[in-house]
Amino acid sequence: MLIGTSKGLPGEFLLLFTLLIWVLFFLVYLGNRHNRLNRWCFISGMCFSMGVFKEYLYFTLFPAVMQAWPGWMTEELSLDIYSVLTAVLYYFAMPAALVFGFYFSRMDERRPKLFRWARIGVFVPALLFGVFYPYLETRYYQLYDRTYYLCAALYNWLYGVLLTVLLLGTLWRERRTAVYRQKKMVAILVLVPIWYQLISAFLIHLLDLKGLFKAWQGNLPIILFLIIFYLYNAFKGGFMGARFQHESYEWNQDGKLVNQSAQFLRHMLKNEVVKIEWCAQNIQQSAPEEAADYADIILRSTTRLKELSGKALHYSKDIVLNRQVLQIAPLLEACAADYRKLSPGVQVEVRCGEGDELFCDRAHLTEVLNNLLNNAGEAMRGQGSITVEGKPTGRGYQICVSDTGDGIAKEHLGQLFSPYYTTKTNGHHIGLGLYYCRNVMRKHGGSIQARQNETRGTTFVLRFPGE
Template sequence: MLIGTSKGLPGEFLLLFAVLIWVLFFLIYLGNRQNKLNRWCFISGMCFSMGVFKEYLYFTLFPYIMQVWPGWMTEALSVRIYSILTAVLYYFAMPAALVFGFYFSHMEERRPILFRWARVLVFVPALVFGILYPYWDTRYYQLYDRTYYLCAAIYNWIYGVLLTVLLLGTLWRERGTPVYRQKMMVSVLVLVPIWYELISAFLIHLLGLKDFFKAWQGNLLIILILIIFYLYNAFKGGFMGARFKHEAYDWDKDGKLVNQSAQFLQHMLKNEVIKVEWCAKNIQESAYGESADFAGIILRSTARLKGLATKALDYSKDIVLDRQVYLAAPLLRDCVSDFHKLSPDIEVEILCDETDELLCDRAHLTEVMNNLLSNADEAMHGQGSIVIEGKRFGKTGYAICVSDTGDGIPKEEWGQLFSPYYTTKTSNHHMGLGLYYCRNVMLKHGGSIEAKQNKGRGTTFVLRFPGL
């Protein structure tokens, strides 16, 4: 096939197609750059985008360059670039998507040894293809070697089936959980364009249906729909870590906007509270009876206001860790000791091996545990039980699970649990920064925090720390 001769969408539409794919997957990546699901979804999407981008380069841009600046591009070089980008699509897109599937199914937690091998081995066939069929000659094999094309098709289809089994199996296993709906939407986002690509780019060509050779370009419409689908869910309640609101939200890496608003709040309140506090003290000293009582109420309120402003600033500013290795059991017992005094009617049980070690910042972990225990206390109305379990996951990771027997969290609240200034509590001493702070602490540790609805009653928060 000569360069520059192709039926199908005009070059401008192919470029738009590629840009739309990049926009979609950059949105996914920026939604939560710390999340490995987002990362591998982005990597896979970029590999798939090469299928469109190479068409634009080969059939539109390169012919133009050869005509206007003939010394900059030759047909041989254009074919080589086309071949390499085709190899990226054929060999690496599906393995990257399969690694995404591994994380989607929590293989790193359920089968850590298999996961460590699988995420490497899935790329071995891509390297073998590169040896048997050099990447820079892919265009030749694509056009003239039917055996090669059949092998590439089977390779991609096998990976597509494995990915589908992983995603659907996870959905079946996690049906009824709070994350089910989110994961179902993610599965749609991933599987629909992939299977359209597998059918239109491989099956149609193998069957020799020449009139439909450009059917893969129909993915343009699918990508447009998926971008709308993504944005709708991101605005509605959050999707893959992104929530579009006029506020700073939990995946803002530095929490700068929240910190700025907390600084503004503290500065705004400081002078006014001092005035009110000074007046109240003077009234209290010169008054008696009911007036003195009213002055006392004002003084207690001003003290509370100052405390809230300080706490907001502490929870929103950048977190600096002083990580050391601690024995988990005594550390957790220390975290619980004060809680026992404040909530004597709540039974707290700590389950972990006395030899377990944990690399963390002691002060910040203590504050995280205080937040979780306080939330559990309120959810149980001062009576019930809490189980704190420490356990290994993977090879060196450590997880702390805090489970209560409280009222649980309403389904509609799950998407906003870790958002700043969001709270379901009715008492006036809550600012909605506790879980936001907990999430920031765990991210600084390189770990994560997750909430799960218990099957019976209550909620479990899981803190995952990376290995020593």
């Protein structure tokens, strides 16, 4: 087989094409390298870039090296490298994209058991392809085995359909949330080049449209457009966790709202300030015996202002963990004992193995448990029972806080952990408690989930990874 005879873009443009893909997905990764969505978008993008990179190596760089330094490169070695990179593109790019889709749809939070198996299972077909069609011979099968090419095409199309369903389903489910617009832009960033690749690289070859075999190179202007699209949105207000004012936030988890705490506080404080001004004016104009009543209103308002601003600032600031190995039973008992004093009408039962240990931040975990206990008590209106249970699981540790209240309406479950979202109307809650709990668990590498009990009440489940 001869090399260096491919028609299409010149080698320099293929190199530029590769570099542009790398630039785009490095921007995505650097936007928030701690975010799993960004990481898997980067991994998937790098796998897809192998399609262009192998063309540059095989048809441009390797022939030049063979001519200049014959001992450094052979035709057989160049074919092996081309085959392996083709295998990366054909077998691993779409599974990586599908894992990105799992995180995009929040499967790791909504269905953690399914997620743990799915993120591994999607790569099994890639390994089976390597068994039946060795990676070093991918180029041969690509050119001469139509059955192989049909199997590879169906495999990639199936994953493409699953990814599309995940992304579009998530957009529909979260169409009224604050992150909808951001997620819609991310879906465009991902789906457009992927489907162009799936059609141009597989459908055209299966239909034997030889004049269009290099149509996949049309992804070059698409990638260029997406880089401009990314930069525009990053400069405009932030995209996938990056703003070009050296700010970083959790783009897929409503982090943008917390960065706008000042605007929320301004609106919230305005109502209280109006009352203070009104009372102050009346004190000036009132008789002495009425002044005490107005002063009480002012005192209550100023106290309320301090509480609200303190909570908002505490729960919206960045979380820094100081982890250590803790005996979990004494910590749970201490939280339960404190809550019993605050709510004598609520029975709190703790179930936990005496020797159970957990690698975590004591202060933040205590605050999370206090939040959940307070919420449970309020849901039961100060009367009922709460069960706090800690137990090891196959892959870590789990703490469940269950109450016997009225439960949470189904339409509220999806929004519970969003900032400033609250179902309480007594004016003492600003909707950052559960958002804070979720962020603490994510910092630990775990998760928090709410579910309805079979009989009555709600259970909040804290899942910590094994160390």
